[in-house]
Amino acid sequence: MATIAQPLRIAIDVDGGDHGAAVTLPAAAQFLARRPDAHLVLVGTEASLASAAKIIPAGVAGRVSHVIATEVVGMDESPALSLKNKKNSSLRLALNAVKDGQAAACVSAGNTGALMATARFVLKTLPGIDRPAIASLLPTHKGHGKEGDGGVLMLDLGANVDCTPEHLRQFAIMGAALSSALTDKPRPTVALLNIGEEEIKGNDIVKEAAELIRATDLNFIGNVEGTDVFRGTADVVVCDGFVGNVALKASEGIVKLMAQMLREEFARTPLTKAVAALAYPILKRFKARIDPSQHNGATLLGLRGIVIKSHGGTDAFGFSNAIERAYNEIRHDLIAELTERVAAMNTTAPAAAVSAS
Known part of the structure; x- marks a missing residue:
C-alpha cells in the first residue's frame, strides 16, 4: 500500500x-x-x-x-x-x-x-x-450526492459485467466502508438492486449474493428496485457492472431529456419566456441538484x-x-x-463464501 x-x-x-x-x-x-x-x-x-x-x-x-x-x-x-x-x-x-x-x-x-x-x-x-468496482455517490431527494449530503453510493457502475455472488458480497463490504467514510454514518444501509423487493425475485446470482451479504454484519436491508435508488431508500446499492452502467446511463439520459423539454416549453411563447425569467432562481437551484458535474468522480474501489x-x-x-x-x-x-473492514468481514464470512472467490 x-x-x-x-x-x-x-x-x-x-x-x-x-x-x-x-x-x-x-x-x-x-x-x-x-x-x-x-x-x-x-x-x-x-x-x-x-x-x-x-x-x-x-x-x-x-x-x-x-x-x-x-x-x-x-x-x-x-x-x-x-x-x-x-x-x-x-x-x-x-x-x-x-x-x-x-x-x-x-x-x-x-x-x-x-x-x-x-x-x-x-x-x-x-x-x-478479487475485482475492483466503480462506485459513485448519486443524488437522491434527500441530498445532492456530495460528501455528507444524503446521496446514494452505487456500485458497480461498469467495471465488471459478469459477477459471482461473492463479488457482489465484496462490493457490498467496500461500498459500506466508502459510504461510512464519506457520510460519517457508522452503519450505512446496504441493499441489492433487483427486479423486486421480495426475496424470491431475481436470478440465482442475486439470490445467493443476498444470503452471503446477510451473513455479514453489514446493515443489509434486502432488495430494492430501480425506483428506490434515487429515493434514498438505501445508503449503498449493489449490483453488477452491466446493470449498474445501464441504470446510470439511463438516469443521465432522463436528466438531459427533462432539461431539453423544459427549455422547449419555456421558449414556446412570449408568455412562457416571461414565466421562465420569473422562475429562473428556481430553475437554477433545480439544475444544481441534478447537474452530473456536481457529483462527478467515481471511485475505482x-x-x-x-x-x-x-x-x-x-x-x-x-x-x-x-x-x-x-x-x-x-x-x-x-x-x-477498506483493508480493515475487508479483513474483518472475511474472518467471519462463511467458508463457502470465501472459497467461492
Whole structure:
C-alpha cells in the first residue's frame, strides 16, 4: 500500500478525457484555491504542461509539481494495448506516482477501460478483493450526492459485467466502508438492486449474493428496485457492472431529456419566456441538484491506492469535483478503512463464501 505523502498530494492525468489540459488545468487551479493543504502532481506531455504557468495562479504554483509524459492514451484505445504499449502515458505515470508514494491518489478523465486495467496492474487489489468496482455517490431527494449530503453510493457502475455472488458480497463490504467514510454514518444501509423487493425475485446470482451479504454484519436491508435508488431508500446499492452502467446511463439520459423539454416549453411563447425569467432562481437551484458535474468522480474501489475516474466529457467545475472526491477519500484514510473492514468481514464470512472467490 502506498504511503501518504505530506502535504496531501494528488496526481492528475492532465491529458486524459475528451478535452485534456483545457479542462484539467483550470480544474486544478480551482481546487488548489479552495484547498490550501493540497499539492497536485500534474502529469502530462510537455506541450500540455507548458500552459500550466498561464493557468495556475502564482499564489498556488508552489503547491504544484510536474511529471513529463511522452504518450497519451486515446479515449477509444484498447485497454490491453495501452497497458502493454504506453508505459510512458500520462495515465500510467499518474498511477505510478501513487504506487511509488509520490501521491496518495490519482484522478483521470481518461479511457475507463484503460484506467481500470492499468490501475489493477500497477496498484493491485486489496487483500480479500478479487475485482475492483466503480462506485459513485448519486443524488437522491434527500441530498445532492456530495460528501455528507444524503446521496446514494452505487456500485458497480461498469467495471465488471459478469459477477459471482461473492463479488457482489465484496462490493457490498467496500461500498459500506466508502459510504461510512464519506457520510460519517457508522452503519450505512446496504441493499441489492433487483427486479423486486421480495426475496424470491431475481436470478440465482442475486439470490445467493443476498444470503452471503446477510451473513455479514453489514446493515443489509434486502432488495430494492430501480425506483428506490434515487429515493434514498438505501445508503449503498449493489449490483453488477452491466446493470449498474445501464441504470446510470439511463438516469443521465432522463436528466438531459427533462432539461431539453423544459427549455422547449419555456421558449414556446412570449408568455412562457416571461414565466421562465420569473422562475429562473428556481430553475437554477433545480439544475444544481441534478447537474452530473456536481457529483462527478467515481471511485475505482478495491485497489491498493485511491483512483478517481472523472467523466470524460466533464467541464472544469466537474473535474475539480472529482479531485475533491480524491481529497476527501485521502483525508478519511479510505484504503486503511477498506483493508480493515475487508479483513474483518472475511474472518467471519462463511467458508463457502470465501472459497467461492
